[in-house]
Amino acid sequence: MTDTPLSQAQYDAITDAAAHWCMRLHATDCTAEERQAFKQWLDADPLHAFEYEAMLEIWDVAGDLPRPEAVMPVARLQPTTPWRTFGIAAAVCALALPLAAFSGWSLGWVPNSYQHFEASNTVRQVTLSDGTQVELNLGTELTYSNYKDQRRVSLEKGEAFFKVSHDANHPFIVRAAEGRIRVTGTQFNVWMYEDQVRVNLIEGSVLVSSNNDLPGDGLRLEPSMQARYKHGDFTPQISQTYANDSSLAWRHGKLVLDNLALSEALPLINRYLNTPVMVADSSTGSIRLGGIYNIKELNSLVATLPKVLPVYLTRNKDGNPVLNSMPQQPPKS
Template identity: 45%
Template sequence: MTSRNKAPLTNDSIIDEAAHWCMRLHSGECTDQERKEFDHWLKSSPVHAREYKAMQEIWFFSERLPRKAQRPNALPSYQRPLTRTLCSRLRPSLAMASTILVTLFVGGWFGWQKDLVPNWYQHFSTSNVVQRVELVDGSQVELNLNTAFTYLNFRQHRSVTLTDGEAFFKVNKDMSRPFIVKAGKGSITVTGTQFNVWKYADQVIVTLTEGSVKVMNDADGAKQAAMLSPGMQARYASSMPHISVQFVDTESALAWRDGKLILNNLTLVEALPLINQYLDKPVLLGDSAPVNSRIGGIYNTRNISDLVHALPRVLPISLSQNTEGNVIINGK
């Protein structure tokens, strides 16, 4: 098993392919054979799935634009508005792109005023490098390995959707426009602060270093909320009945920014999601695995596969592999 080794940024050809499939599937003329080809393309690479999801978000917001509205004299001025992003992503079909652009110009201003439509879209993803980016509102974000998120800039709020991985946010203060991070079944709301969000499958961990945040969990339709102060950490997941809150060592929680994974005497069940974040294929627990065995130590995030293969030396386990290539942990 090896850690991921791919280009950190998505190339234009994959974006073009994602745009093509998005338009074909929404055209109403897609054949069964094309759908099979699309399924094969989507499953052939995690990057394909990420870019198609980003394209779907653009399509979704274009459909929310009002169809009847007078064109304003001027739109809010930004360097790269949503319309330019749509142009670049929808190159494969000029007719379709033109239709969407007309809709954007006609209804965009009205949607912006009603806080329904963003005037800016940004998408970021990493694979084998940590990346630092700046959002259009001035906020700064540091992305861990294998992380992806989108940013949408609305008139009355700012919205981030973290789809994979982990990110540290330094939010530019704006009391009139809350900054909302959606992760899993919940969300984190701030106006200006510094905090870390980790997501794996349906599990989310929020660690606060400065300011305050409101953590919401909407699992099973039962909304729960928790307010965090610096040094506090919140966990939630669809399988958890309540948001778990505790004080933690924030330096250990954010050690990934220095290329380290710190495991503080965790059980295998607790440690595997943190380990799997850095692997191509997740390590799985077999039926006989000693799930309560504990592991600790400091590890290089670029060599997590070495950690996995060293586990039998320190724990009463053996390793096997299934037909899909996943490493399976079994008891000895």
């Protein structure tokens, strides 16, 4: 999908295609080739799946409408051909879609704008349809949906820096792992690796919750504060950041490790690796690592760790590199 919002004509074309596939897949003469073509269309863009799901809901609604036999005399019924069936379904979809879309938007169920962004091998800057500016770190993927009562981002993986366009009546919500970050206009960074999330606030204020299912909006952060949470946390852990905090160094292509234990450093490193590095035990995890690294060259860091740390590399049954602490030499007698 393109980064810029679709025109009405482009959006209508996707809606028409979704209606076509909805009718064909419900037809008894739908072929295997058509089903394969549908799958290719569905996988081509996240918005295709979104529109198709919406069309299925409309189809279900149409299925609950009164049957012709219930409202027309039997003598007036004419034989119904497959094309007539498709025509009726198309008419129902054409009539129901604007009403369903309007009702869904009015009730806050359906967005009127959807965008999907990815950054693979380079840091990327994008602008959301509400004017919010976002920087995406390497290997980051997110989606943006604009609803009547809120603006919603789903951070699927990676890390992003947000400069949110202010709108007090239209809160901006980022969903990351099991938690959420709620703002109206501010600057903040969200880092995610597996089920671990870290939020750094630069300007303004945010509310951070570690679980979407919990009531309330979460804990409030002020500038120079950080929130961390992971799977199972009832509330985020809040801490103060230092003036020389290096968590945003990725915006300049760097990863700064300030004498961190390997257990803390490896999640920051693994975010950039195709195959994550493990530690053999807690003793290895307590070994400390520091330095400034180019985020595009972190794959080469793994092989050099035994040269700078008292560790050696093995591989586990899944093929992951594993760091093991070197056995200590017994004291000489």
